[in-house]
Amino acid sequence: MTKRASLLDDSARLMRDFMTYAVLFQDAVARAAGLTASDLQALGLLMNDGPASPGTLATRTGISAGGGITQLVDRLESAGFVRRERSVEDRRRVVVTPVLAEVERRIGPLYAxxxxxxxxxxxxxxxxxxxxxxxxxxxxxxxxxxxxxxxx
Structure with a gap:
């Protein structure tokens, strides 16, 4: 095996390991915060990408629009991590906005x-x-x- 082939093999194995342990760590953080892994991932998307409608959040997470995403947003809102607000552009639309201070206060220490x-x-x-x-x-x-x- 050439040095490059060996490095590519090592890279593939390490990427699998990195992704596995990243997911497992995220699961542990979610449980410690009283959330599901999907809740934490959705919250991360809202923090990184900004407020989003439930439909947009459903698309980004792969969770079905409607009941599934509504339950996820309900859990995050009940926990105090997000709030539903009316869109400034279209008052008929709702956007989900992260409550950054609460996320930093309660979830931040889990990453310290x-x-x-x-x-x-x-x-x-x-x-x-x-x-x-x-x-x-x-x-x-x-x-x-x-x-x-x-x-x-």
Whole structure:
């Protein structure tokens, strides 16, 4: 096996491991916050992408519009992590808005240890290495996002 083939094999295995442990960690954080994994993922999308209608959130998460997404938003609202608001552009529409202060207060501490460890690791990298990491993670996010959007 060539060095490149070995590196590609290692990369594939490590990506599988990374994704597996990222999902398992997110599940643990969700449980600790009294949420489901889907609730936490939807909350993350709202925090990163901004307020969204329940229909848009359903599309982004792959959860069926209607009952499924309504229950998810109900759980997040009951927990105090989001609020439903009327759209400024169209008062007939509802948008789901994250309550950032509450998310930071109650969920932020659940990430404190891992964030500190990742922060220390990233600080140890050179600017060039950090740039490669940013490019890699940007590509990984875009590829994953595209496949989520294209999934059946």
């Amino acid at each position: 240890t891992i964030a500190a460890e990742w922060g220390a690791y990233l600080e140890s990298l050179s600017d060039d290495d950090l740039q490669v990491c940013v490019q890699f993670m940007s590509a990984a996010v875009e590829i994953n996002r595209r496949h989520v959007e294209d999934s059946p």
